[in-house]
Amino acid sequence: MKPLGLPLIFLLAVGVLGVDRNNFKTCDQSGFCKRLRPFKPEKSQYTLNLDTVIVHGNVLSAEVTTANTEAEKKVPLWKYSLTLSALVDGTFRIQVDEADPIYPRYRTQLALDGEPKADGLQLVSKEGGKVTLTNTQGHKVLITAEPLKFEFLDQNGDVAVVINENSQLLIEPLRLKREKNDEDEENAENAVEVEEEGTWGENFKSHHDSKPRGNEAVSLDVSFPDADQIYGIPEHTDKFALRTTTSGEPYRLYNLDVFEYELDSRMAIYGAVPVLYAHGSKRTVGVFWHNSAETWVDVVNYADGTVVSSLVNLVTGGHKRRVDARFISESGIVDVFVMLGNKPADVFRQYTKLTGVTPLPPKFSLAYHQSRWNYVDEADVRGVDENFDVHDIPADVIWLDIEYTDRKKYFTWDSEKFRHPAEMVANLTAKGRRLVVIIDPHIKREAGYFLHEDATEQGLYVKDKDGNIYEGWCWPGSSSYLDFFNPAASKYYSERYRFENFPGTSKDVHIWNDMNEPSVFNGPEITMPKDCRHYKPPQDGQDGLASYWEHRHIHNEYGLWQIRATNEGMLERADHKYRPFILTRSTFAGTQRYAAVWTGDNAAEWGFLQASVPMCLSLAAAGVSFCGSDVGGFFKYPEPELMTRWYQAGAYQAFFRAHSHIETKRREPWLYEPSTTALLRDAVRRRYALLDFWYTLFYEHTLDGTPVTRPYFQEYPNEEETYTIDDQYLLGDKLLVRPVLEAGAKSVKVYLPGRDTNTLWYDVDSYQMHKANGYFNQEVNIAKIPVYQRGGSVVPRRERVRRSSTLMANDPFTLVVALDANNTAQGSLYIDDGETYEYKNNKYIYAKISYEPKQMTYTLVNPSAQFSSRAWIERIVIAGIRAAPRTARLHHGGRSTALQMTLHRGNDVLVIRKPGAPVSEDWSIQFAE
Template identity: 40%
Template sequence: MRGIVVFGYLAALVSPLLAVKPEDFKTCSQAAFCNRGRALSARAAASKSPWISPYSINPTSLVFSPSKSSFTAAVKSSLYPEIKFELQVDILRDGVARVRMDQVDGLRKRYDEAASWALLKEPALKEEGQIVWTDQGKTGMKAVYDDVELITLIRSGREEVVLNGRGLLHMEHFRTKTRANHSQEPTPENAWFEGEEEHGFWEETFKSWTDSKPKGPESLSLDIDFPNHPHVYGIPEHAAPLSLPSTTGPDPAYSEPYRLWNLDVYEYESSSSMALYGAIPVLHAHSTKSTVAVFNALASETWVDIHHPTPDKSTATHWIAESGILDLFILPGPTPDAIFEQYARFTGPTALPAHWSLGHHQCRWNYISSDDVRTVSRRFDEEEMPLDVIWLDIEYSQEHKYFIWGQSFPDPVQMANDVAAIGRKMVVIVDPHLKRTSNYPVYAEAQERGLLVKKSDGGEFEGWCWSGSSAWVDFFNPGSWTWWTKLFSLVDDPSAGWRWKDSTDTMFIWNDMNEPSVFNGPEITMVKDNTHYGGWEHRDVHNVNGMLYHNATTNAVMTRTGSPRRPFVLSRSFFAGSQRIGAIWTGDNMGTWEHMAVGIPMTLSVGIAGLTYAGSDVGGFFGNPDVEMLVRWYQVGAFAPFFRAHAHIDTKRREPYLYDDPHKSIMRDILRLRYSLLPVWYTAFREASVRGIPVLRPQYVVFPKDSRGFALDQQYYLGASGLLVKPVTTQGATETEVYLSDDQVYYDYFDSQIYRGGSKSVTVPAPLEKVPLLIRGGSIVPTRARPRRSSPLMKKDPFTLKIALDKTGFAARGELYLDDGETYAHQQGELIWRQFIASKAEKKKVLAIRSVDLVSRAGGEGAVDGITLSAYDRENAFARDIADVTVERIVVLGLESRPKSVKLENGKELQWTFNEGSSAKGKKSGAASLLTIKTRDVYIVEDWSIAVEL
C-alpha cells in the first residue's frame, strides 16, 4: 500500500483517482550508467565497419582444472591495457555453465555476493569434464579468442546462447578521479562514448536528490543473444505480456528497457517496462527446438533491452547493471521442465506451503477493530462461504509501531483464538521501517545493538514512511537475524529482551514496503549511498534487501514455538531465491479490467522465474469495481496460487457476502470451487517444491513444440492435473476462445461438453456465473466436494475422483499428494502420495481403475523426489490418522457404451448410474457420457482396483 508525501509529511489517504506518476521514476537516460550502456550499443550498431570489442583473452593464459570442468583465463581491454580482468568458466551439474569475470587487483573490491544470497548452496563442479571445444557440427561450449571474446552454447550445430557476440561487454574498472594512473586516455577512436568524465561517474542528480558515488563508475554491460529463439520470458517484475515485447529495433513495443530495481510503484500502468516491486534476473528463451535460460546474478539496478534481429527467429538482449561482477549461469535445458529443474537445483525449489494458506484470504486496509474481525469471520459463516485467513493492515498498530496493538484491538490473543476456533488463521502486517522514538522497544533495541542502516557518513539513516520519522534494520548484519527471531518468539526467555507476547501460533505475517519504500527518498526508495554491514553501498544490494527481510521474518515465524512449523509470510519485494521463503503478490494494482488481465501474465512470469507462489489482489487494491468485474476477478483469483481479496482504505467494503443474489451466490460457488480443488493445488505445490516446475503452467510449457501457443498468456494449466483455465477478463463477455494445442479430447468441467483439439481454438460459453475450465482427456482429478468453513475442517472429508478418458476411451492418470499440511513430518515419510490409473484390461473390454502407492513404486527407502524417507512405511502415522478417509464417488467421462457391471477386485458389485452421451473416442461433440460410481470400502490410503465391464 502507498501514501503521498506532502512537504515531508505523510498524507492520511490516497485518492483512488491518482495514478502512477512516471516522472517520479528514472528513465534509462536519467540513470548515467544506463545511458552510457545504451549509447555504447547505439554506437556499435551505427559503426560503418564491424564493431570490435576491446576485450580479448590471451589463449596462453588458459588454465584448466584437472577434470576439464573449468578454466580460468586472463582478459585484457585495449581501452586500458594496464587494467587486468580474469574470466572463469565452470561446468556444473546438468551441463549448466557458470561464467564469471572480475577485475584483478583493483583499487577496491566489487560487490560479488549477489549469487550467494540467491543460491541454495555453492554449486559444485561436474565430476566429468563437460567443456567441449567444438566446431559448428557438434554440441558443447565454444570460445573464440581473437578480436572478440565469445562464449557460446552450441547444440546440434545450432548456436543457442551467445555471450558478447556483438562486442558490448564492458566492465567499468575502479579508478581515481584524476585517472592519472592510466597510461592511455580514451580518444574519440577508442572511447565507447563521449564526455566520459562528465557522464555521472562521481555523482548524479535526479530531481532534488544528489547521489554521491565515492567508488566512482563500476557498471557492467553484456550482450546475451539467442540466435535461434524468437520468444523470451521472465526478468520479472513488469506489467507486461508473458512473451516479452521488444524495447529497441524497428517499432519497439516499449521505448525504455526492462528495469530491475525494486520500487514501490502504486497504481502502476497495466502495460509498461517500468520496474516494479521485485527483480529476478532470469530470462528463458524458447523455440520449437529447445528452451535455454540465463541467470545473471546481479543485485544492483539493471536494465535489459530486447529486440528481434530476425523476426520470429532470434532474440538479442543487452544487460546494463550499475555494479557487481559478471556472474552468469547458462542453463542448457533443452526443455522448459529441464530449465525449471536446473534452476531449482542451485537456487532451491519453492517451499512447500502450509495447506491452509492455499485457501481463501480476506484482507482490507483496514479491519478497524477486534470486533470487526470477529464480525467478518461470522458473516462468512452465515453466508456459508469458505475462508481460511483474515488479515490486518497497518492500522492495527499503535502509531504504526509494528508489534504494538492499538486501542481498537484490546484483546489480540483472544481475537486470534476466536478466529482459530474453526480452523482459521490471521495474518498481521509488519513493515521494515521502525518509528524513531525511544518509547518503541523494537527501535530502541535495534539502535542499541547497532543493527540499523547507516548513511554514507556513518550516521543513522532517517527516512519517512508510515511511522513518520523511521529507521531500517540492516538485515545484511548477521547480528540482526537472531535478534529479529527472538522478537517473534512465543517461548519465555528472560535473556531475549523485548518480544511480541500479544501474538499466537495461528497469527502469521505480511512483510510489505520492503523494497524498501521510503516516502521522501529518490524514486520512493532508499538513497543509493547508504551503507550496509560489510561497507557495501545500498546501490550494490538493493534488489536483495527485501528478500533478506522476508527470510528473517520467515525463520522467526517458523521457529517461534520452539518446534518448527511451516510458516506463512507474504512479501512484496523479492529476488532470485525468494521461492525458498514464501509467497509474494503483484502489488498495488487498480480495480480495472486491464489490471485484472495483466495480473495473469505477471503471475505466470514470476512462476517461470521460480517464484510460483504468487497472485494479484482480487478486486484491485485501488478503486471500486462494479459487481461484474468483482465476480470475474474472484474467478481469476480462485485460479491463482495465492488467492487474496484486498482493498484500499478509501474503497467501499466489498466482502462477497455484502452483495445481493445472484452475485453473492456466484461468488460463493467460486469459493467452493477453489476449496473442492485444494487436493489438486496441494499436489501441484508438492511437485513445485521438489522439481521447481511452476504450479501454473503457460501454454508453451505444456506444449513446447507448438509455436501457436508460445505467446498465449491468458490461459494456462494447473499443475499436471490436466485442468486448463481461461479466466474472462473482458467486460460483458459471455463466451471466450480457448486454444487446444494437441489432438486430444477436452471436457467442460461443469457440464461435460466435449471439445476436440488439434492446434485450433474452440468457443467456450462463459456466462458471468462460469469460469471457462476444461479437463484434458487422459486426466484424473481428485476433489473434495463437501463445503466447509475452512480447509482444516476438510482433513477427513471423502474424495471424488473425476476421470476424463483420453481419445482412445480407455486411458487416464492422475496423482494425489497429502500430508499433515503444517509440520515437516513429511520429510520423514509422514505422507500419502498416490497415483490413480484408468486403463484397458488385457483381452477384455474392461476399463480398470486402480490406486497405487507412488512412494513404494519409487523405491521405498531413500530420497523420493527430494523428500528424504527413512524406512518409509505405507502405514505411517499420518496414513493411520486418515485411514478411514474414503473415495466416496468416481465419475468417468467419455465411456463408449453403457457398462455391463462395475465391481471391486474382490468381486463386490458397486452402485452406479450412467447417462448416455458422446464418447471420448468418437467424433461427435455434445455432452460426454457420464458414469457415476458410488464406492464402498474404498480408502484413499490403500491400493484398490475397480473393473468397469463394457
C-alpha cells in the same frame, strides 16, 4: 480522508494521489544506462589469454585482458579473471571480475539455494584461437579468444546460446578519485579526474547520489539462435512474451513502490528477477543474470517487425528466427548462468535447481484469504469472521494491515482496538482459521519504542553515506531501516517473532512483509538512497570503501534478506515444527524459498484483472509459483460484474486473497446484492473443491521444480500458436483455465492445445468433450468461466462445503477421470497433516492413480508411509467413456466388492457411487464387459 494525515509531498511521492512517472527514472536519467546503452562496438575489446587457460575439475580459469594495440595507447591494459564452470543438469556459469580490483566488487549473496552442484568439464582442444570444452551430457562450449566470444552448443551440435556476439561485454574498472592537485604518481594510472561528468556523483530531481566508488557498471549481450520468443525478467505489466525495446525504454529491474502502477509498461515495480528464457520449435534455453543492482534489459526479436529487426531480415534475406538480449547493471561482476534446456520444463527446472523451489506451503495458505487496509478492531474482525459463516462462504485467513499496531510500531498491538489479541486469534482457530499480520521493514523512530532503542544501541540500522543512522519517511513518519545484511540485525529481528516477544501470537498467526523494496516516501524514486551503507563482514586490511557495501550493490536483494530473517524467526518460534506462511511484495531470485508474492497495488479496473494473468505466469516461470493479485483491485471499487469475474479468476490463481485500500468502500462478498454474493460464494467453493489438487501440485513442484501455473508452450513446445498466449494457462498438466477478462462478455476465445497429439479437453462443469483444434468461441454467462480438464488425467476433488480447509481433513474424495483417445488416464494425490514438517519423516500419503479400460488402480508411492487418513473415495466420475463396463469390483485388503455404476449417455459419463476405497492403502477396481 487522506491516509494518516501525511503531508501532501509524501502523498504525491507514494502515489496516493496518482502515480507520477516523473518520480521514476528513464534510462536517460539513470547514469549508467545512459552511458552504456549506446555502447555498440564493431569488435569486443576483450581478449582471452590462451596461455593462461587451465581446466581443473569442473572449472576453466583464465585471464582476460582489454585490447591494447598501438592505436589504443591511451587505453590502459586491464586484466580480468575468467571462470567457466560446468554444473549439473546442462547448466554452465561464466564469471568475470577484475583480477586485482582496488576493493572487492559486490557478488550477490542470497539468490542461490546453496552452492550449485558440479558436473564434469573436459578440455577437447585449444587450437586455432579457440578453446573447445564439453560436459558429461554432451553439451559443448566454444570460446573464441579474440575477440572474446562464448558459444554454447546443444547435444545435437547446434549453437543454442552465444555470449558477447554483439561485443557488448563491458566491465567498468574501479578507479581512484583524484583531485586536481593529487601528485600521487603511484595511483595516477588508475585515477580519474574529478571533473569527469557523472563519475563521482549524479542527481535525480532534488536527490544527490555521491557515488564514492565511481562508475562500476557491467554489461553483457546474449544471443539466442532459432528462438521465436523470449520470456521472464519479472516483474512488469507487459506481455508474457517480451517485446523488442529498441524504439523505447528497456525493461527495468529495480524494486520500487509504485502505487497504482501503469499497465503495458516496462517500468520497474516491486519485483526484479533477472532470468530470461528463449523458446522456439528447436529448443528452450535460459540465462540467469546473477546481479542484485539496478539492471536494464534490452530485447531485440528479429521476427517482430521493428525497424532494427526488419533491416536485419532484409540483409539476411528473410525471416530470421533469433532473439538478442542485453543486461546492463550498475555494479557487481559479470556472473551469468547458461541453462541449455532443451525443453521448457527442463530449463524451468534448471533455474529452480539454482535458486530453489517453493517449499510445501501450509495447506490453509492455498485456501481463501480475506484482507483489508484495515479491519479496524477486534469487533470488526469478529464480524467479518462470523459473516463468512452466516453467508456460508468458506474462508481460512483474516488479515490485519498496519493499523492493528500501536501507532505503526511493529510487534505491538493497538491497546484500545486490539486489547485481547490472543483471544481474537483463539476465536479464529476454533473454526480452523488463521490470522496474518503485517510487519514492514521501516522502524518508527520514537523514544521508548523497544525496537528502535535496541537497534540504535546495538548498531542494527542501515547507515547513510556519512556513516550515521539513515532516517527516511514511511507510514510511521520518521523511520530507520534494519540492516539485514548484519547477522546481528537479522538475528535480533528473527527473535522478535518468538511468542514471548510478540504477545498475542501463536502458531496460527502468520506474516506479511510489505514495503520491503524498501519503500522510503522521501527517498529518490520512493526508495533508499544508493549511497547508504550496509554491513560487510570485517576483513584484515580493509577499511574505508572496502569496509561496507553500498545500497546500490544490494538493492534488489534487500527484501529477500528480510523475508529470510522472517522465515527463520517463524521457524524458531516453534522449534521448526510448523511451516510458516509469509507474503512479500519485494521479489528477487530465490524469493520463492521463503514467501508467496502478490502483484501489488492494483486497481479495480478490467486492465488490472487482465494483467494479473501474464504477471503471474512470468513470476511462475521465474520460480515464484505462489502468486496472485488483490482480488477486486486494491484501489477503487469493483462493480458487481468485475468483482465476480475477479473472484472467478482468483479461484484459479495460486494465492487467492481479496484486499482493498483504506479509503475504498467495503466490499466483503455479502455486501453486494444477493445474486452477486451467490456468484462469489460459488467461486470460493470451487477453490475449496480443488484444494487437494492444488496441494498435490505444490508437492510435486518440490520434487521437479517446474511451475505450478504453466504457459501453454511448456506442455506443447512445438505448437507455435501457443508461444504468445497469456490470457489463459494450465494448472500442472491437467487443467486449462481461461478467465473471463472482458466486460459484458457473452463468449470468449479459448485455445485448446494439443492438435498434434490428438488431445481431448473436457468442460469441468458439463464434461462436454472438445478435441484440441486451436481457437474456438466458448459461450459464457456470468456464472461461468471456461475451465477444462485434459483427457488422460485424474483430478481429485472434495465436494462438501466447510467453514475452512482444516475442517475438511477427513472429508471424502471424488476422483474425476477424463479419458484420452486411448481410454486411459493418470493422476496423483498428496495428503499430509497440512501444517508440520512431519512429511519429511515419511508421514504423508502420495498415491498414483491409473485408469485403463479393464482396471483402475490407486497405488501408494511410499507404501511404508507412517501417516494415515480417515478420508475415503465416495465417487468416481469417468468422462469420455464410450462403452460402459458390465460390472465393476473393488479389490482391497484381500476382499472383492461389487460396485454400483450409473451411465449418463448424454455426455458419456460413468459414475461409480460410494466405492468406499481408502486413501491410505492400495486398491484397484476391475471392470468386465
